[in-house]
Amino acid sequence: MFAWQAAGSRQWLARAVRRNHSLEATELANTSLDDKTKAWKSLINIAVSGAAGMIANHLLFKVRIYGLFLRGFQLASGEVFGPDQPITLKLLGSERSFQALEGVAMELEDSLYPLLREVNISVDPYEVFQDATWALLIGAKPRGPGMERAGLLDINGQIFAQQGKALNEVASPNVKVIVVGNPCNTNALICLKNAPNIPAKNFHALTRLDENRAKCQLALKAGVFYDKVSNMTIWGNHSTTQVPDFLNAKINGMPVTEVITDIKWLKEEFTERVQKRGGILIQKWGRSSAASTAVSIVDAIRSLVTPTPSGDWFSTGVYTTGNPYGIAEDIIFSMPCRSNGDGDYELVKDVIFDDYLWERIKKTEAELLAEKRCVAHLTGEGNAYCDLPEDTMLPGEQ
Numbered sequence: 317m318f319a320w321q322a323a324g325s326r327q328w329l330a331r332a333v334r335r336n337h338s339l340e341a342t343e344l345a346n347t348s349l350d351d352k353t354k355a356w357k358s359l360i361n362i363a364v365s366g367a368a369g370m371i372a373n374h375l376l377f378k379v380r381i382y383g384l385f386l387r388g389f390q391l392a393s394g395e396v397f398g399p400d401q402p403i404t405l406k407l408l409g410s411e412r413s414f415q416a417l418e419g420v421a422m423e424l425e426d427s428l429y430p431l432l433r434e435v436n437i438s439v440d441p442y443e444v445f446q447d448a449t450w451a452l453l454i455g456a457k458p459r460g461p462g463m464e465r466a467g468l469l470d471i472n473g474q475i476f477a478q479q480g481k482a483l484n485e486v487a488s489p490n491v492k493v494i495v496v497g498n499p500c501n502t503n504a505l506i507c508l509k510n511a512p513n514i515p516a517k518n519f520h521a522l523t524r525l526d527e528n529r530a531k532c533q534l535a536l537k538a539g540v541f542y543d544k545v546s547n548m549t550i551w552g553n554h555s556t557t558q559v560p561d562f563l564n565a566k567i568n569g570m571p572v573t574e575v576i577t578d579i580k581w582l583k584e585e586f587t588e589r590v591q592k593r594g595g596i597l598i599q600k601w602g603r604s605s606a607a608s609t610a611v612s613i614v615d616a617i618r619s620l621v622t623p624t625p626s627g628d629w630f631s632t633g634v635y636t637t638g639n640p641y642g643i644a645e646d647i648i649f650s651m652p653c654r655s656n657g658d659g660d661y662e663l664v665k666d667v668i669f670d671d672y673l674w675e676r677i678k679k680t681e682a683e684l685l686a687e688k689r690c691v692a693h694l695t696g697e698g699n700a701y702c703d704l705p706e707d708t709m710l711p712g713e714q
């Protein structure tokens with residue numbers, strides 16, 4: 317029997333197990349998995365929430381052409397976790413989306429991915445996060461008509477508080493968590509606060525999409541291919557106050573301001589275009605970005621599991637406590653990071669600030685501090701008090 321055939325039957329078995337809660341069947345499934353994978357690296361468990369949604373669909377099926385998790389069809393530099401790294405996908409959905417989630421699992425099975433050894437689906441985060449080494453938290457409620465931002469923070473905050481508790485209890489102690497569901501910085505903070513056993517450093521809010529957008533705009537303006545743009549920092553919140561930093565970014569190794577001398581364009585058009593890109597896309601496309609978000613999730617993971625090229629860095633929203641820049645502590649803030657490829661990162665120290673940059677950093681910081689006050693009831697810090705700045709918006713809200 318071919319490996320994929322054996323794997324296929326185990327996937328079905330494993331799914332049946334999760335739904336019937338049969339211990340005997342669990343042992344059977346695990347035994348055969350161990351037997352089959354003993355010549356390989358140990359399985360890694362990747363949990364994905366919002367798994368029946370558009371972003372996850374792109375992430376699970378389409379991004380593979382970039383060599384994501386499952387196959388070696390890479391256009392660029394290789395697979396994220398390596399061509400000999402078997403994985404388990406654990407997919408979290410809601411009661412409402414469960415049937416769609418079953419469809420996703422069926423398609424994963426039918427795709428015969430040689431590295432995919434098990435697919436589990438569930439609406440219970442405690443099941444899905446069991447032993448997870450990566451948790452990609454995509455699922456969140458979108459802001460509905462008439463809903464205040466405080467309401468959105470509260471509804472999504474409750475989801476992320478519950479998921480933080482579940483991760484704390486059942487995930488691998490060094491699980492890396494990437495929060496995509498908006499408002500992702502504050503959702504990541506809530507998750508972190510509810511998971512005291514997991515290092516705070518392991519929580520990320522996805523701002524890689526903003527970094528990619530900024531690189532694209534600079535490349536278009538300079539008339540170069542986007543791989544010539546480096547050292548691109550997004551500071552702060554994944555919202556319209558985010559700061560795409562053209563002062564420290566480089567094109568062909570030169571400061572951006574020496575290549576694009578139109579400073580007015582950089583300060584106004586470029587900055588606003590990146591900040592509002594998500595909203596304009598929604599206007600045109602009728603829905604939130606999905607394909608580019610999925611690509612940026614892959615980029616974000618790849619940045620943590622491969623060494624950062626010498627002299628470069630990447631942006632990710634991480635915990636500020638101990639940061640060298642003087643940004644307020646105890647929030648999740650996008651900052652420049654480097655990794656040696658072990659899943660961890662360090663903050664880049666050699667960045668410069670001018671008044672323009674620092675003023676904008678303070679604005680996005682103020683917004684995040686206000687969001688934090690608004691969810692104090694979910695972070696265990698007392699009563700919530702919502703005084704969000706009036707112009708506080710997600711990239712998609714305009």
Ligand code: LMR
Nearest residue numbers: 594604605710711712713
């Ligand atoms: C994006 O940046 O494209 C999204 O975060 C927009 C949104 O609000 O869904």
